[in-house]
Amino acid sequence: MNGLFDLPDRCLRCGFCLNSCPVYKDLREEIISPRGKLRQIKALSNNEVVSDKLILKVMNNCLMCGACLKNCPSSLETPAAIQKLREQLFEKYGHDLLKRGMKFIMNNNRARKLSAFWARVVYNNFIDSLPFSVPAGALSLKDIPKLARPLYPVKLKNNGSKKVFYFAGCVDKYIYGDTARSAVRVLNKLGYDVMVSKDERCCGIPMLISGDTKAIIKNAKHNVDLMRRQYFDYIVFTCPTCAVAFKEKYYGIFSEDEVYTKKLEALESKFIEITQLLAKEKGLRSLLNELPLKVTYHDPCHMVNSLNAVKEPRIVISMIPGLQYIEMNPEKTANCCGSGGFYHIYFPDISSGIGKGKIEMIRETRAETVLTSCPACKMQINGLLRKAGSSVRVMHIVELLNQRMK
Known part of the structure; x- marks a missing residue:
């Protein structure tokens, strides 16, 4: 941690992180900016009097989107410093009741399956009859x-x-099953032999960014071993956050485990987000029927800031005949929707504020459908559009591909 505590001394105070941080742009408060967080970390390392409650609130008020690192001229690992401090705070204070419940579900496949089943039964059958509104984070x-x-x-x-x-x-797998089935069908149509394992476990990112690193070690090892049981040409993700877990975060988890680090390294070249794979498929266009539809695309944070997948989704979209594509984001940078895992639950007002900016961008395009490549972004944007009274649809790119398959 000592090296991370030195980051504030290397900060140029140029403000690039301020212009890229979704939370700062919404609140305009220095203390919650990336460089403000670095100052708090430095104060803590110097044993200055800093309230634990303040530190906890400031460090949790971060989407962990990676925009600060992506745009920092000094390449300061600010997200890693925030993550390490979150781990220390977790050791001291643990999780609240909500995160303890989520931890149990995420680390138990049977509980995960049962909770999804009952959520689907209860929600789908009773939501329309509710006479009042029930908050669900920013939605x-x-x-x-x-x-x-x-x-x-x-x-x-x-x-x-x-x-x-x-x-x-x-x-x-459990909420947007139509996206997952679309991915399987599109890959099958392109000639791939696809496997979906019943033994797949949660990648663990929600717990990891909450500071509970130890909680996901078992899941991480299980998933890596599962993928090594037989040969695969590719390991494909429709969720970029899951992809980031395997391509980046698991190395930190296995930092003291040479065996699993080597296992992960052997798999690394196979990890690929689905649009990164589909963009290479020259024959995809010939499999698609024409569709006269006006669409735009939302860049998820992890796609841009971690996977550097900016052009690939646009290449795939351009393969659908008849589409009229309107660029929402000419700079092709991540423009956060405000979801951020648990963030929209603990900071609903800020999440909504960030999301409203995204909704305005969508409205300006006059698109009929918003395409994206992240299930969490899909849920957030769809919810905010409905909240605003809009009928614009939100779809994962593979869903539209599946609908237009010959």
Whole structure:
């Protein structure tokens, strides 16, 4: 941690992080800016009198989107410093009741499956009859669409085609099953032999960024071993945050475990977000029917700031005949929707404020459909649009591809 505590001394105070931080741009308060957080970390390292409650609130008030690092001329690892301090604060204070419950569900496949089942049954059957609004973070329950049936396991056909291990992730597997089924069908149509494992576990990112690193070690090891049981050409993700867990975060978790670090390194070249794979498929265009539709695209933070996947989603969108594409984001930088995992639950007003800016950008395009490549962004944007009375649809790119497949 000592090296991370030295980051404030290397800060140029240029303000690039301020212009890129969604939270700062909404609140305009220096203390919650990336460089403000670095100052708090420095004060703590110098044993200055700093309230633990203040530090906890300031460090939690971060989307962990990575924009500060992406735009820092000194490449300061501010998100890593915030993460380390969150880990220290977790050791001291632990989780609240909500996160303890989520930790149990995420670390237990049976609980995850059962909770998703009952959430789907209760929500889908009773939400329309609720006479009042129930808050759900930055949204209300009525702003969230009804839950699709989950994605069931898929076995390899072993037909000689390139083999894909599809890691669906919690949201696309249990909430947005239509996205996951679309991914499987599109990959099958392109000739890939796809496997979906019943033993896949949560990647653990929500707990990791909450400071509870130890809680996800078991899941991380299980997932890595699961992917190594047989040969796969690609390990594909429809959730960029899950992809970041495997491509970046797991190295920190395995930093003192040489065996699993080597296992992860052996898999690294196979990890790929689905649009990064589809953009290479020259034959995709010929499989798609024409669609006269006006669309725009939302860049998820992890796609841009961590995976550097900016051009690939746009290449895939351009392959759909007849689409009229309107660029919402000419700079092609991540422009956060305000979701951020648990963030929209603990900071609903700020999350809504950030999200309203995104809704205005969408309205200015006059698009009929917003495409994205992140399930959390899809939920947030869809909810905020419905809250604003808009009928604009929000879809994962693979859903639209699946609908237009011949």
